[in-house]
Amino acid sequence: MQFAYGRNAPVLDIPELHVAHGEHVFLHGPSGSGKTTLLGLLAGVLRATQGEVRILDTELGALSSSARDRFRAAHLGYVFQMFNLIPYLPVRDNITLPVRLSGARRARLNGKDANAEATRLATGLELEGLLDSPVTKLSVGQQQRVAVARALIGAPELIVCDEPTSALDADRRDRFLELLFASCDASATTLVFVSHDLGLAPRFSRTISLPTINRMTAAQEPRIAADGRA
């Protein structure tokens, strides 16, 4: 597929990208290589200007904007690099937000109580005791883990993380990844993890280099080399 912002030249031109069910994929690339854009396409927030984006056998480009919103609500969890949480809601309500906003997502709970699920996920991410705290009282690491809990409530099929560890120091980063993998495995969720830090790659079952698969990067190679910047 190809994607361009407005009438500019395409930012992404990817002939093919497959992710299998249950995989933990590490998608790396330097800053500005279009990682967030690709995640936007996967989440259905952005729409490919050419070609297809198929998630769970659904061609997102064929859906209306609202339909994509509903699809995302039902099947996807998203973790931002930072500032993941709604500041005026306590931790518990941040975690249960997806099931409060989407009937389809709530249905995936299979009758389980949302608050109970939130507690379970929070415990699995070492957040017990913080459920009633205001978000402002949490450390960055805790906030990121709350974001993971929110992404995983209702056991969506796919969770997408945009550099969630870049604000964490090494120890917390490792622990975060352990907990993330464990939680994803517990709900059989596919994980797409984006980062510029190649050091994390070995932990994942599969590594994809965005500049490699993105034809637009190849087209821009000479310019990048001249700058000496990634």
Add this chain to the structure above:
Amino acid sequence: MFLLSLAARSLRARATISLLTIASIALSVTLLVGIEHVRVGVRQSFAGTIKGTDLIVGARGGTTQVLLSTVFGMAAPSGSVQWATFERWSQHPAVAWTIPYSLGDSHRGFRVIGTTGEFFTRYRFRNQSVSFASGRAPESPFEVAIGSEVAERLGYTLGDSMVLAHGVAEVSFAEHIAHPFVVTGVIARTVTPIDRALYVTLKGLEGMHADEFAEGGLMMGPPPEGQVGEPPITAFLVGTKNRFETLRLQREMNEDPTDPLTAIIPGVALAQLWQTVGNAEAALQLVAFFTLLVGLLGMVVALYASLESRRREMAILRAVGAGPRTIVGLLVAESALLAFTGALAGVALVYALLAVAAGPIEARYGLALAMRPLGQIEWLYLASVVSAGTLVGVLPAWKAYRASLADGLSVQL
């Protein structure tokens, strides 16, 4: 609804701005509803004062002048009515009763009115009759009954004596030292201009005037009975035997060639009065309406201004799967809540102000602004405020959604 609870918490997180917006809307609602409330209250109060009187008759003059000078003491009378004329009309077959009024004297800022016992038995206001908290009506010339306001402010009780002066100004140059009047009755509170008046017999009033013509110094005793003809009165109230006779009687009186009179029907005269002030009221209402617009505009501005700092919040909501309906719904819910709370606060303020101001207003103007429930028009105003407030929320809401589409997931802070 979940969106409402989300909206409420969002507003509470921006408490200062929210409170300021609510205050701005509340003040404009207070103005809008308050003006209407007072408008109706004043009308009801005025109307209540003259229930039961079919005609008010005074010397030839303006309708409003007769009304305001006799009942409300708010204007100078246009002239006087001969006693013979009064007696003649009192005998008219259509007339059930008459109450003579003689105005124009004052006692420390309160009007002194000369009348007969008919006043205390016949006069009605708001379907009540005049009654006494203590004592009785004046019968002999130097007796006086005082209104409740007079008793309270000047500290008079039964048996006290006072000196009455000529003229309606507070500071009078013609104090009558020689004829003290004795309080024989204190009238129970009526919440009409009766409370702010003193009532003497016609002879008593006459006595005060006769004293002016006394030669050489002050007279030391009551004036001799049977002066040359009865003095003229200012006006008289009429109760007709039959409602339908009232109009005919009115025309007869107005067209009488022997003594020029103006007879008014109180209800009609009031309606004319309200028409006169109608323009002023309309202007006030227009001002109130514009104030409301300003309040709503302020709310829209506050919401728009908040959008910039909420772009991340919108991105999070969209990432979690909120569609346009949720984003728009959230912001519309916020503006609805602000408008609703503002309206509520505005109404509360109207009643609070009424509670505080009702006493002084009653004391000063004799107007009873009772605590009434909201009227139909007032509910309509409130409904409009809340609806308008909700609707204007659509503007920033739509902008928020469009912006979130453009931002996608990559909002930089």
